[in-house]
Amino acid sequence: MFQSLTQRLSGAFDRFRGEKELTESNIEEGLRDVRRALLDADVHFQVAKDFVDSVRERALGQAKIADKGVSASDQFVAAVHHELVELMGPEDARLQMAKSGPTVILMAGLQGAGKTTTCAKLARLLVTKHAKRPLLVAADVKRPAAVEQLRVLGRKLNVPVFHQEGLGPADVCERGVAHARAQGNDVVILDTAGRLHVDDELMDEVAEIARRTSPDDQILVVDSMTGQDAVRSAQEFHSRLSLTGVILTKFDGDARGGAALSLKKVTGCPILFLGTGEKIEDLDAFSAERVAGRILG
Numbered sequence: 569m570f571q572s573l574t575q576r577l578s579g580a581f582d583r584f585r586g587e588k589e590l591t592e593s594n595i596e597e598g599l600r601d602v603r604r605a606l607l608d609a610d611v612h613f614q615v616a617k618d619f620v621d622s623v624r625e626r627a628l629g630q631a632k633i634a635d636k637g638v639s640a641s642d643q644f645v646a647a648v649h650h651e652l653v654e655l656m657g658p659e660d661a662r663l664q665m666a667k668s669g670p671t672v673i674l675m676a677g678l679q680g681a682g683k684t685t686t687c688a689k690l691a692r693l694l695v696t697k698h699a700k701r702p703l704l705v706a707a708d709v710k711r712p713a714a715v716e717q718l719r720v721l722g723r724k725l726n727v728p729v730f731h732q733e734g735l736g737p738a739d740v741c742e743r744g745v746a747h748a749r750a751q752g753n754d755v756v757i758l759d760t761a762g763r764l765h766v767d768d769e770l771m772d773e774v775a776e777i778a779r780r781t782s783p784d785d786q787i788l789v790v791d792s793m794t795g796q797d798a799v800r801s802a803q804e805f806h807s808r809l810s811l812t813g814v815i816l817t818k819f820d821g822d823a824r825g826g827a828a829l830s831l832k833k834v835t836g837c838p839i840l841f842l843g844t845g846e847k848i849e850d851l852d853a854f855s856a857e858r859v860a861g862r863i864l865g
């Protein structure tokens with residue numbers, strides 16, 4: 569992830585080598601490279617444009633109050649770093665926990681995005697880092713393989729998995745929450761059905777689950793490898809659900825990074841976690857500061 573973006577940005581920063589100070593003209597040249605690097609990384613074009621405008625403003629501001637000890641290159645890098653953190657954060661978002669009763673986390677996403685795996689990763693994180701007692705609910709009622717996949721993961725983690733044959737998805741979820749309350753589970757993770765594409769039936773189903781279970785968190789799981797499509801599907805889901813956040817999976821892959829950079833700005837949804845591998849422990853809390861640092865190499 570970000571390999572090519574990092575390289576391209578470092579090319580932009582190289583322009584400032586030997587420059588004594590930031591000037592309107594060297595800033596413009598640097599910005600042209602930054603814009604190209606972002607578009608190349610599949611960043612949404614409006615996001616790239618606004619980003620460049622913000623960096624320009626910041627760099628010009630810095631040029632005026634320049635400390636002679638700081639090189640032009642360092643000033644320009646600092647401006648890009650600052651705006652990257654603003655773009656992806658600036659505050660890092662967290663899960664919202666219920667004040668009383670079990671916290672309900674609805675997980676939605678397209679098939680193959682990594683939803684079921686991520687439900688299990690989240691359950692593990694809640695057990696190991698937050699001493700919680702989660703219950704996983706298998707609500708993809710049309711796909712027995714998905715229910716079995718969650719059961720296997722639950723056994724591995726020693727986390728209970730709730731499912732009832734013959735019920736619709738919203739009924740399974742509602743009963744799952746009641747079951748958690750009865751059994752003393754303090755978090756319920758609803759693994760809803762995925763589809764290959766966003767369609768009305770899927771949206772109606774997830775919206776009905778949300779209506780019946782009043783989730784504290786409504787999280788969309790998106791595959792970072794799908795670039796701008798990840799952003800588009802987040803927009804579509806957000807138009808039907810009140811998403812509280814996004815988890816970007818396959819961050820260990822060689823995607824160009826556009827989804828990570830565009831998501832928050834385009835959808836207004838913060839990124840909560842990053843899936844960084846196939847193993848159950850491969851889930852990191854999202855940190856705009858850390859990702860910005862990684863982009864800048």
Ligand code: GDP
Nearest residue numbers: 679680681682683684685817818843844845846
């Ligand atoms: P679902 O259809 O959305 O429930 O997707 P699954 O949970 O079944 O995951 C689909 C595939 O993506 C599986 O092969 C997972 O192992 C893989 N996967 C999920 N998350 C990640 C991740 O963060 N990194 C990598 N490399 N693979 C992942």
